Amino acid sequence: MRRLSDELCRKYRLSVIEDPKKGKHYSEWLAEKQKLPTRRSLIIDDVDRAIDNSMTFTQFIRNLKSIGYEVKMNVKYMAIRPPGSEKFFRLHNLTKDELYSEENIKLRILNNDIGFQDTIQKVKPKTYHYQGNMKKAKKITGFRALYVRYMFEMGILPKNAPNKKRVHFLLREDLRYMDKITQETTLLCKKKIETIDDLDREESAVNDKLNSLVKERRCVYNKIRRCRNPDTKEKLQRDVATLSEEIKGLRKEVKLYEDIKVRSLSMKNKLTKIKEERKEREQYEHRRRNSRSGRKNVIAGD
Structure with a gap:
């Protein structure tokens, strides 16, 4: 459908998106708009914790594995799979600015002492409590x-x-x-x-x-x-x-x-x-x- 659409646009001299980028799933977009936790925001929260508690990149990997994550290394883009998930998530794709690329994660680990992590926006889940004895x-x-x-x-x-x-x-x-x-x-x-x-x-x-x-x-x-x-x-x-x-x-x-x-x-x-x-x-x-x-x-x- 995209190929046919592009051909028609070129035929009638209309603009064509040459480098289309995949957008967010509607449910994920809606959850973020309503300030609700999403699978991606939960992964980001866990990655942030692992970074904040690490002094080396090896320790960061170990921290992720200790909370049940599977880590895929020795590939072009490092990826992780949270417990219970069927698919891997590339770290550099967690945010649009690639704040979680392997290189940036290593820089953040090196800069833990100057509070680099405070610049990150985190989506905090709501807190619910049960009343009664x-x-x-x-x-x-x-x-x-x-x-x-x-x-x-x-x-x-x-x-x-x-x-x-x-x-x-x-x-x-x-x-x-x-x-x-x-x-x-x-x-x-x-x-x-x-x-x-x-x-x-x-x-x-x-x-x-x-x-x-x-x-x-x-x-x-x-x-x-x-x-x-x-x-x-x-x-x-x-x-x-x-x-x-x-x-x-x-x-x-x-x-x-x-x-x-x-x-x-x-x-x-x-x-x-x-x-x-x-x-x-x-x-x-x-x-x-x-x-x-x-x-x-x-x-x-x-």
Whole structure:
């Protein structure tokens, strides 16, 4: 399409973009406009932390790997892959000014002492907190337990938790969806939904009510078309406005049920992946401690 468009533009002496550059995805542009964290801004935040805590470029690479990043070196453009991501991100493409090129990163590491990092604009994610006493809460299961566990892993529950661990990259991404997650959690708790059967039953009931109101509104519309009395017609129009508002609310509720089905699967997969990563890390640390202990015993024996 671009080739045909360029040929037509040249034919009719119109301007042609000779060196087109790839723009941002709409969702990323919208998130930045609304000051919400994006995958790119989360990567930049992690890279900044790794730079600020490094005195050498080798230490910078080691810092990235310590928080789960895979680093691709010995290529034309150095690239990194955050934990849970399927693709690599070239460092020099993180920003338009190539502030994160390999050369500029090395310069920043050398200039750590003069506060070079203060010139960087960072997109800070919103902070969310849960209100209430978790110790007094009743035991919950199913969907509600899943959502609460997920929010706990995101660092939102419990509030002001001691020894707070760094939130996994996969979960920090969902900070941009916290408003939706909060709405879904509220609905699950309000309706006391725990199983998929509970969810299907509530969704079916709301759909039945929604279809009934849509039919009722259609009947009122028909009455308005046949009505000749201005006062009666005005009253019917108010009825339509009331029905429309209720229908709008029910449609939003149905959308929440659909989103819960999709998001709950994503939550389970992410929590499972994080659990497996932690288990592998613990096994690695255990083997390393045993290896160190073995070397000390050999030295002591000598």
